[in-house]
Amino acid sequence: MVEPFTTQLLKWVGNKQRFAHEIANYFPPLDARATYYEPFLGSAAVLATLRPTRAVGSDVFGPLVGIFEALHRDVDELVGWYATRWNEHDRADDPRSVYEAIKAAYNAFPNSADLLFLSRSCYGGVVRFRQADGYMSTPMGVHKPVSPESFAKRAEIWADRTSGSEFHHWDYRVAFAEARAGDLIYCDPPYTHSQTILYGAQTFRLPELMEEIERAKTRGVSVALSIDGSKTSGDSMLDLPIPEGLFEREVLVSLGGSMLKRFQMLGQTQELKVLDRLLLTY
Numbered sequence: 001m002v003e004p005f006t007t008q009l010l011k012w013v014g015n016k017q018r019f020a021h022e023i024a025n026y027f028p029p030l031d032a033r034a035t036y037y038e039p040f041l042g043s044a045a046v047l048a049t050l051r052p053t054r055a056v057g058s059d060v061f062g063p064l065v066g067i068f069e070a071l072h073r074d075v076d077e078l079v080g081w082y083a084t085r086w087n088e089h090d091r092a093d094d095p096r097s098v099y100e101a102i103k104a105a106y107n108a109f110p111n112s113a114d115l116l117f118l119s120r121s122c123y124g125g126v127v128r129f130r131q132a133d134g135y136m137s138t139p140m141g142v143h144k145p146v147s148p149e150s151f152a153k154r155a156e157i158w159a160d161r162t163s164g165s166e167f168h169h170w171d172y173r174v175a176f177a178e179a180r181a182g183d184l185i186y187c188d189p190p191y192t193h194s195q196t197i198l199y200g201a202q203t204f205r206l207p208e209l210m211e212e213i214e215r216a217k218t219r220g221v222s223v224a225l226s227i228d229g230s231k232t233s234g235d236s237m238l239d240l241p242i243p244e245g246l247f248e249r250e251v252l253v254s255l256g257g258s259m260l261k262r263f264q265m266l267g268q269t270q271e272l273k274v275l276d277r278l279l280l281t282y
Contacts, residue, residue, distance in 0.1 A: 001025065005049040009158045010067070010116070011125025012043035014188065016226070020049035022253055023186075028222050028282055030184055037185040039175035041167070044068060046186055048161045055162070056178065058170035066112030068167040075152075075159050081113035082120070083148035089121065099140040107135050121145040176212045181220030187213070188226045207241050214246055217281045225279040226253075247279040 002024040008017050016023060023046055030036060036052040038044065041059040059065050070078040085102055092098045099121060106114035119127050122138040130137050146154075168174075172187070179185055190204050206227075213223045225247070228240060253276045 002027075002050060005051075005161070007154055007157050008043070008045070009048070009071075009154055010043045010119045011122075011127075012119060013126050013128070014191070015043040015045055015125070016188070016255065017043065017045040017049075019253060019255055020046045023224070023226065023278060024050045026251060026278060026280060027184060027186070027224060031182065034182045034184065035179070037175045037179050037183060038188070039170065039172035039185065040188045040190075041065065041068070042188060044162070046188065047165060048158055051161050051164075053164045055165040056168065056175060057162075057165055058168040058172070058175045060169075060171050062169045063106075063110050063112045063115045065167055065169045067116050068162070068165075070112060071155060071159050071162065072165075072167065075155050078116070079148060079152045079155055081116050082151050085114070085117035086145060086148050086151075089117075089145070096140050103136060103138075110134075117145070120151070172209070173212060176216055176221075179216055179219070179221045184222045184224070185213075185216060186224045186226075191228045210241070210243055210246065213281065214243065217246070223281045226276050227279065228277065242279070247281055249280040249282070251278045251280075252276070253278050 002021045004018075004021045006017060008015070027050065030052065032053060034054065036047070036050065036055040038047045038055070038057045039059070041047070041057045041064065044057055047055055047057050057065075057068060067078070070081070085098075089095050089098045089102075099118075102114050102117060105111075106118060115127070118136065118138075119125065121141055123141040124138075125141070126138055127136065128138050129135065172189070176185065187209065189206070189209060209225075213225065216223055255276055
């Protein structure tokens with residue numbers, strides 16, 4: 001039984017931290033030689049919750065992967081990135097101008113250090129990007145970012161929980177090609193109906209992922225896929241191009257309210273329930 005793990009390292013759209021244990025409890029047992037792959041890493045909430053003995057986390061977004069690489073290379077370096085920017089932001093007469101300066105520095109040269117602070121301080125934790133040029137456009141949030149001391153504690157916990165993991169700047173196809181019989185791949189790709197403002201989402205094609213899943217299944221790799229479930233109203237399922245017979249089982253996982261939808265509604269109070277479909281090839 002996988003227990004809940006609620007200590008969040010990054011704020012991220014689609015972050016499944018509160019529900020990761022529910023997803024992980026549908027995973028098959030892995031023997032000591034098996035590797036867990038998470039090729040759409042995002043916040044790595046499921047990986048850290050599962051805490052596998054052997055894991056490979058990867059993502060097409062280089063600055064994001066760099067955060068997790070630093071977590072393993074030198075936790076103090078990672079905390080230093082955050083503390084430097086937090087202190088400048090906290091001491092400023094106009095914190096918003098500091099936030100905007102950090103955002104401008106990131107947009108001029110996308111990098112992990114700036115992204116780390118922006119992810120924890122932007123509005124709603126929604127790191128969104130302009131489709132035309134990849135420009136990060138999210139304004140500063142209304143909340144005060146966690147202190148460097150609090151972040152340092154989180155980083156130490158995460159370094160321990162992911163100690164059996166390695167991280168790579170890969171397209172998801174590379175991770176699929178690496179997986180062997182007995183391994184497990186968990187996919188949490190950009191959602192086709194709600195996350196087109198996110199990095200990489202504009203070029204992602206769900207049918208291409210389905211082809212990779214079919215090839216992996218043929219090789220004896222187990223694949224679990226989180227994908228769009230209900231529409232905003234929660235009363236009908238989205239129609240997605242899922243090949244017949246590819247998945248052996250489907251379950252619905254309630255994710256509560258959508259962070260992205262709340263951001264887009266700018267504080268309106270309408271209840272927005274989100275149901276994920278978890279598709280399993282086993």
